[in-house]
Amino acid sequence: MRIHAEELLTFLAVAEAGGVGAGAQILRRSQPAVSERLRALQAAVGEPLYQRAGRGIRLTAAGESLLPYARRLREGLGEVENWSARRHALQEGSLRIAASNTVANYFLMEHLARFRGRYPGVQLQLRTGPLTDNLPLSAWDLLFTEEQIERSGLPPHMELEAWREDELVAILPQDHPWVRAGRGWVRWEEVLAEPIVWREPYSGIRRRVEAAIVRAGLRARYSVEVTGVEALRDAVAAGLGIGFASVEALDKVRWPLASLRLDPPHGLFWTLYLMRPQADFQSRAVRAFLDLLATPD
Structure with a gap:
């Protein structure tokens, strides 16, 4: 028969309290409920675990042998409770x-x-x-x-x-003629007439820009391709061409580059x-x- 943890913990409480009634008080259970668990445990073990001795109990040899296992079970459950408390508190x-x-x-x-x-x-x-x-x-x-x-x-x-949603813009050197002219935006036709520094093919920004160019009925030109954001920054700063980046990213990194809005007057956004x-x-x-x-x- 299957032995349940509740039965073992009930047995442990009764054994340490020295009696069924005292164990029931510790467990805050009725004495009949405690006695029923003890009977189920003894039936599963197949032999008596205790004998009545006056108003208390005396463990049999089987009960004494079972006691260390019940204590280890209680210790293990205590460790689980501590683990659960730490996770509740996000300590682990x-x-x-x-x-x-x-x-x-x-x-x-x-x-x-x-x-x-x-x-x-x-x-x-x-x-x-x-x-x-x-x-x-x-x-x-x-x-x-x-x-x-x-x-x-x-x-x-x-x-x-x-x-979240963010805007994509063209990035270019600060000495670019468009920047010196004080422009705030640029059309796709103008962008595609310039060399472009593209990110790697799996870049989300690249895919968004390519899709916008297709929607405009134009065809992208591929002249320079780099891998990674830092390589894009360095290539644009060196004058290899125009790149594309997100506005929020530019606000955080403070690159020594200028930016112009794309697809006027609405701008190019991504989600x-x-x-x-x-x-x-x-x-x-x-x-x-x-x-x-x-x-x-």
């Missing part, structure tokens, strides 16, 4: 985040630093880089992406939402997306980080 736990390079570098780092300051016991794991098709989405608690993911491509317990667990599947660490994202600095 984990948070696994995947994000594209642009999102990680210019939109997430300050939030991660705030989270680390508040909850230093939570282990952070951040994966940056291209979010390729073979990325196991279910292996991450949160995913920040520049692309919308179809519902059929999401794990069943996950949902996707628009997280960043957040994949997160549905509410019932969110860990405490995930909920805390989402609350932090929604709270101004």
